[in-house]
Amino acid sequence: MTQWIEGRITENIHWNSNLFTLKIDAEIDRFTAGQFTSLALDINGERIARPYSFLNSPEQRTLEFFFYTATGGVLSNAMVKLEAGDSIWVKKQANGFFVLNEIPPCKDLWMLGTGTGVAPFFSILNTTEAWERFEKIVLIHAVRTQADLRYQEVVAKLCEKFQDRFLFQAFISREDVSGTFHGRIPSSLRDNSLEQELGLTLDPKNSHLMLCGNPGMVKDSIEVLKGRGFSKNRRRTPGHITIENYW
Ligand SMILES: Cc1cc2nc3c(=O)[nH]c(=O)nc-3n(C[C@H](O)[C@H](O)[C@H](O)COP(=O)(O)OP(=O)(O)OC[C@H]3O[C@@H](n4cnc5c(N)ncnc54)[C@H](O)[C@@H]3O)c2cc1C
Ligand SMILES: NC(=O)c1ccc[n+]([C@@H]2O[C@H](COP(=O)([O-])OP(=O)(O)OC[C@H]3O[C@@H](n4cnc5c(N)ncnc54)[C@H](OP(=O)(O)O)[C@@H]3O)[C@@H](O)[C@H]2O)c1
Incomplete structure (x- = not known):
């Protein structure tokens, strides 16, 4: 059974009409960078819960989550109205395998995220383990408009x-x-333009890719990468692509 902890909102940052960040104080169990928990509110007598990736690293005490207000979305449209001091339910134990422990040894780590799908990457990037394990780390953030490009100060x-x-x-x-x-991630993987721009080559011997966010981006990128010799990373058959679909 889900064990819920009552958390307290310390800040709600409205980035634009569709994007916001909640900072929350809650005594939850320790999590691993890249994992998600569930957040919930009691709406019309029903506890509405959804999974959300931690954006903060495990060492940071304040929990941080980056949200998109989904059109007609029940929970996101209720959470966007929360103010400092309001309460929110946070699941005590985190979940998920979108973590560095699941990634086989390699030289470079590529993180490809759309929209709020960059959250787990910031959590990982703020751990010492990430920088002990990889020579280079690449972060790609794909958004619709410039107003959606947030967390540039962290970058x-x-x-x-x-x-x-x-x-x-x-x-x-x-x-x-x-x-x-200007465009989408998969086409830049297909024509090598991203690698040319970064001056770093993607190849199955040296690189691992983590993909997060829009399932269309994940699917289309995998298709291109498979054609270049990359395979999905599974516990029984380690590969080069680790994914987290947000819907
Ligand atoms: C592992 C995991 C981690 C996630 N982490 C985050 C996160 O850090 N930040 C975040 O904003 N969302 C995240 N999501 C999505 C989140 O769980 C909810 O699906 C989203 O907030 C919509 O919930 P809702 O109650 O507002 O909308 P609902 O009432 O559940 O549905 C509204 C519609 O919105 C669509 N939708 C689903 N996810 C999104 C989304 N992210 N943006 C826009 N539309 C969506 C669905 O197709 C659905 O039909 C994550 C999902 C998973 C599976
Ligand atoms: N942001 C909004 O104003 C808005 C409004 C209503 C509903 N929504 C819904 O909310 C969800 C999240 O919105 P979002 O704006 O945060 O993120 P999003 O729609 O996932 O867009 C983020 C980035 O991902 C790209 N993308 C979309 N499909 C892709 C694919 N198959 N392959 C590669 N890249 C792809 C988008 O490119 P493109 O621009 O080319 O699509 C965009 O650059 C989506 O379900 C969306 O339909 C968003």
Whole structure:
């Protein structure tokens, strides 16, 4: 049975009309970077719960979650209204296998996320383990508009701290913004343009990819990557692609 802990909202940041972040104080069990928990509210006498990835690293005490308000979405549209001091249910134990322990040894780690699907990557990037294990880490954040490109201050800090070991590239699909890719991740994997831009080659011997967010991006990227000799990472048959679909 789910064990619920009553958490307290410490901050609700409204980034734009569709995106927000909740910071929550709750005494939950220790989790592993990349995992998710469930958040819930009691709405019309019913406890409505959904899975959400931690954006904070396990060492950071305040829990942080990055949300999209889904059109007609029951829970996200209730959570967006929460204010500091309000309560929220947080599942005591985290879940999920989108974690570094599941990734076989390799040189470079590529993190490909759409929308709020970058959350688990920030959690992982803020652990020491990530930087002990990989030579280079690439973070790709694909969004529709520039207004959806959030957490750039965290990206800047990582760039400053890890220099040429950390590579970041934004994709903005519905606006032309200089310095960003205009289009989608899978086509840039198909024509090698992403690798050319980053100056780093993807190959099954050296690279592992973590894909998170829009299931269309995950599916289309896997299709391209399979054609280039990459395979899905499974416990029984280790491979090069580890995924988390958000819906
Ligand atoms: C492992 C995991 C981790 C997740 N982590 C996050 C997270 O960190 N941040 C986050 O915003 N969401 C995350 N999600 C999605 C989240 O669980 C909910 O599905 C989402 O918030 C919609 O819930 P709702 O009650 O508002 O909408 P609902 O009433 O459940 O449904 C509304 C519709 O929105 C669509 N939808 C589902 N997910 C999303 C989404 N992310 N954005 C827009 N539309 C969506 C569905 O197709 C659904 O039909 C995660 C999902 C999984 C499986
Ligand atoms: N953001 C909104 O204003 C909005 C409004 C209503 C509903 N929604 C729904 O909310 C969910 C999340 O919205 P979001 O804007 O955070 O994220 P999203 O729709 O997942 O878009 C994020 C990025 O992923 C890209 N993408 C979509 N499908 C892809 C595919 N098959 N392969 C590769 N890339 C792909 C998008 O490109 P494209 O721009 O080319 O699609 C965009 O650059 C989606 O279900 C969406 O339908 C969003």
